[in-house]
Amino acid sequence: MKREGAPRLIDVAEAAGVSLASASRAMSGGSGISPEVAAHVRGIAQQLGYEPNMHARGLAGGLVPTIGLVVHEIGDPYFSDIASGVIRSATLENRSVQIAQAERTPDSELAQVKSLMRQRIGSIIIAGSGYADSQREQRMSDALVDFTLAGGRVAVIGRHYLPVDAVLPDNHRAGVSVGRHLAELGHRRIGVVAGPLELNTVADRIAGLREGTDEPGVELTVVSQAFTREGGIAGARELLGRGLTAIVGLNDAMAIGILSELRQHGIRVPEEMSVVGFDDIAVAADVAPALTTARIPMFDMGQHAVSLILRPASDEPRTIATSHELIIRQSSGPPAPVAI
Amino acid sequence: MKREGAPRLIDVAEAAGVSLASASRAMSGGSGISPEVAAHVRGIAQQLGYEPNMHARGLAGGLVPTIGLVVHEIGDPYFSDIASGVIRSATLENRSVQIAQAERTPDSELAQVKSLMRQRIGSIIIAGSGYADSQREQRMSDALVDFTLAGGRVAVIGRHYLPVDAVLPDNHRAGVSVGRHLAELGHRRIGVVAGPLELNTVADRIAGLREGTDEPGVELTVVSQAFTREGGIAGARELLGRGLTAIVGLNDAMAIGILSELRQHGIRVPEEMSVVGFDDIAVAADVAPALTTARIPMFDMGQHAVSLILRPASDEPRTIATSHELIIRQSSGPPAPVAI
């Protein structure tokens, strides 16, 4: 019998000679169905080109296949690269992705996650760094556990302390690499323009820096600013006149701001001051001078997050560790004889 | 009577003393209901904190409030800035946004739009430049008209020839400004590294450049490459040795690639070669040398597109024109005595 429009689950069920209920269980990967029947139904579904109606699923109490991605700010290259990786992988898997912006405020982040859940979205990827505020993270943790119990899939980028799958940026070791690079060049008085100290990303990178510069005579001066180019500018301003020979920005946006501020003051990089960043966003190679930075594979991290989401849930949270690469360009060199 | 969970439309209807059907018409802005009743129902809904269940709507044949945004590539700053504007405005209006990537292939763009429609998404914003291929655009046009007829809202960025609301980037006049700037500086042999010629954005900017350089003795040499940094590099390579004193990249990514290639060859900018871009993406100010470019307000364009979507449909497609601003930085100057 010919039928208008897309095939429905009932069509699949009929073609497979099973009940609607069984077909549903076969497609939703639910338990309570024999593997043979499930495989058979899925085969028929494939043949018929069946695509589940997400609204029917959502209404009936199921979860829809859409992936919700929570970022701090999509205009930030760090997040847009992650988003690009997520969308690329999701599209290959025929999944839609919905993006929510937390605008860099932690409460809004939780609100976005809850809004995603309310929409019965089946998978959530949280790309933003976690916060050190344990009360807040506890509330996030509670929400995610509830969601997981209801069949939702979650992957976070960073935030290994949350009881969900995670892809781990190599922040600590990247910090070590940067610190060691500077220390080996001979820098002793090093400034750090950090983002908000309550961000785990910031804490991890700073800890790495400390470890990498753990030599006699090395002194780190840390100031905290917004995690943006403007924050970098403000931080550089704070740090000038403190007798430093190098400044590290805790992300490339900040480092670029630092570069800009130093240029304003006519301070030559790297002759008078070395500058190093984190992430290796696309333009890091093109700023003046080209930025030395610890590359974090944002795009890949996005793809990894999707791969975690796609696997069925397991008892133990899983983790995908990523690596970093120190990219040495023109903005770092030996310290000047006279510090600034 | 207390009730678990969120209020449903039936709860609103009861509280307002009307039928479910009337409540539905009041909320969905449909016709066939008196303005007084509609206002009353909406008041009650507001009071109760009613939020429509999008899955029920979608299932029942309505359109869901989600905004679908189609970009070429979210990792490209041009698009991530637009996306940021879209998401910002959408969030304020309590609307979700779903992003689809067309990966710079026109067929995929149409496929993405159709997929959005299949999901019963009520609003679609197409951010990518249109293509000169009229057959292809005809198919897109047909799809969008059907969608509009079914109550969907569409806004495109660029593509004024499509029968839908549009926000218009100031591409032509930006081209004029860039062309005039170079001509006034005294450049006569100017290279242009264009993106794919079938992109309207490219055509408009080139037309503007021609108009702005329409003086005796000025000659434009145009080559076409991918609309990316790598395209800029390849284009610069093609253009070297042709006796030019200036090269314009048709977007900043290309211009930055051009800068990079010139640096490889030891050609000083702007002393030996001027370079100008389009868009003013965030890093244009930080590359070496700082890039002269025609600023296009991507973030605002995203917000404008949402504002178009939010207005009820009208008979005539509406249009929001935007402006540009020529930002003169260090990458442009008078021509060198000896062209390259």
Next chain:
DNA sequence: CTGAAAGCGCTTACAG
């Protein structure tokens, strides 16, 4: 303009 009723395509107790 207003209302009663059918139906959208699923999932999930509830029985067996």
Next chain:
DNA sequence: CTGAAAGCGCTTACAG
């Protein structure tokens, strides 16, 4: 493990 049935919360002909 399998199936019959109820129900999720809306929209939209169909009547009036």
